[in-house]
Amino acid sequence: MRTQTYILNMGPQHPSTHGVFRIILELDGEVVVKAKAVPGYLHRGIEKLAELRTYPQVIPYTDRMDYLASMLMNWGYVAAVEKLMGIEVPERAEYIRVIVGELSRIASHLVAVGTYSVDIGGFTGFLYCFRDRERVLDLLEMVSGSRMTFSYFRIGGVADDLPPEFFPTLDKFLHDLPSLCDEYDGLITGNEIFQARTKFVGIIPPDVAVNYGLTGPNLRASGVLYDLRKVRPYSVYDRFDFEVPLGKNGDCFDRFAIRIKEIRQSARIIRQAVDGLPEGPIMAKVPRVIKPPKGEAYAEIESSKGVFGCYVVSDGSTQPYRVHFRRPSFINLGYLEKLLEGWKIADVIAILGSLDIVLGEVDC
Amino acid sequence: MFGQGLLKGLAITWKELFTRKVTVQYPEERLPLPARFHGRFELDVDKCIACGLCASACPNKVIQMERAKVGKRQYLTKYVMRIEYCMFCGFCVEACNKDALRFTHIINMNQYFRDKVRLVLVDRPAPEVIPEEEPAEAPEGRAAKPKAGAAGKGKAPEGEG
Ligand code: SF4
Ligand code: SF4
Secondary structure, X not given: OOOOOEEEEEOOEEHHHOEEOEEEEEEEOOEEEEEEEEOOOOOOOHHHHHHOOOOHHHHHHHHOOOOOOHHXXXXXXXXXXXXXXXXXXXXXXXXXXXXXXXXXXXXXXXXXHHHHHHHHOOHHHHHHHHHHHHHHHHHHXXXXXXXXXXXXXXXXXXXXXXXXXXXXXXXXXXXXXXXXHHHHHHHHXXXXXXXXXXXXXXXXXXXXXXXXXXXOHHHHOOOOOOOHHHHOOOOOHHHOOOOOOOOOOOOHHHHHHHHHHHHHHHHHHHHHHHHOOOOOOOEOOOOOOOOOOOEEEEEEEEOOOOEEEEEEEEOOOOOOOEEEEEOHHHHHHHHHHHHHOOOEHHHHHHHHHXXXXXXXXXXX | OOOHHHHHHHHHXXXXXXXXXXXXXXXXXXXXXXXXXXXXXXXXXXXXXXXXXXXXXXXXXXXXXXXXXXXXXXXXXXXXXXXXHOOOOOHHHHHOOOOOEEEOOOOOOOOOOHHHOOEXXXXXXXXXXXXXXXXOOHHHHHOOOOOOHHHOOOOOOOOOO
């Protein structure tokens, strides 16, 4: 019998692509022969928009990249401008940045865990994660006034101090968080059907992960110990005691499970940061009009998806000459086409979901 | 034993069935908003000195204002926010050092037509002279159509959150 392959379009409008993302699949029956990823549907030209804004005015646009962890996107950008201008950020501001940044990481991982559960077919896990993410968003809303696009970081510090009502609410949340993580582990991670769907599926060997420039939980799930917060501590991360969870097999299951472990570690960091929160100013002394000297700077932070870098070039005016963002989700997608080959359609969803991409950041 | 994980999951969902509800019946019941919430804007016309700092802080050129020179002072005649382009980043509110522009807790800004979205906070003709004594009252009395401003009732009629 003579058979032939056929082409199937997955996306751009597909719930499990978590945004608008298209994969052109060449299929032999149910098996993927070749896959082609087509990003770009959410491209807004943020880098270009930044060139027509003053330095502080770029901050709200960074929110709109990884909108699930906006605080971390803010951080990457302001870190680059601060490096360019040689601004020393006050300690209290650094601690506040760590607290809100880790909260943002928790919120982002909760979305990753929850949506992965629903991708595999477990709706309850999705609702539990979103229920708890709501509590993180409430906390960040108290601080910044917004629920998703915070625009809370400023060049040289943060916009506002933490409000008094923030601390008891945070304390309660941190107290509950371990038991909530146990709940996800019991409901999703320990589920045999879930394990059968994800274990040894979409394996990324460590050397391949490194060669393709993967970062974040996707890299660490392959067993490579690389977390900027540990290997090249920025801000005040060298003062906190936390572990970097690692995976063993680099399969979908590891990529999923590592995120729950990271949530637990983030809670540890926040606890230490709140306990050690120093008094002092929350803004460095910066000029009213931000006008960095001619030059360029590149700064990196560990976002929830991987290494988020920002490259800023200044021509000495009030507007950046060029801004470029190294977006982890985009680079993590690089290996997707190869990774999908040989797997079935249902596994395509499982593999894509396990990479935890955010299309706002992929397309920028 | 295979299936243990499934049973554990079931136990968790059973436990959750008997815990307190986390949802509220939204339009009737509402959760309180935090003090810093970014809702609709309000402008205290009497405090505003028409300096334009808010407009120049805005990344999206949302704020359009017109002013007239009355005597020696700048008089704000028009203050329109093109809310459809607003990102609610709060840079404008932060830039205002007269505490004239503020966020309210009004969340309902929906309009059926796009041109109605625009938020007209001030639209009034300039007076001939500004009486030095009672600057708070005089413009109010003379303005043909006092809009919004201090009262916080923007152009959007049914926009109360
Ligand atoms: S909130 Fe931001 S986008 Fe909206 S008017 Fe103010 S500065 Fe402009
Ligand atoms: S609202 Fe504030 S910043 Fe804007 S023009 Fe009035 S006084 Fe100036």
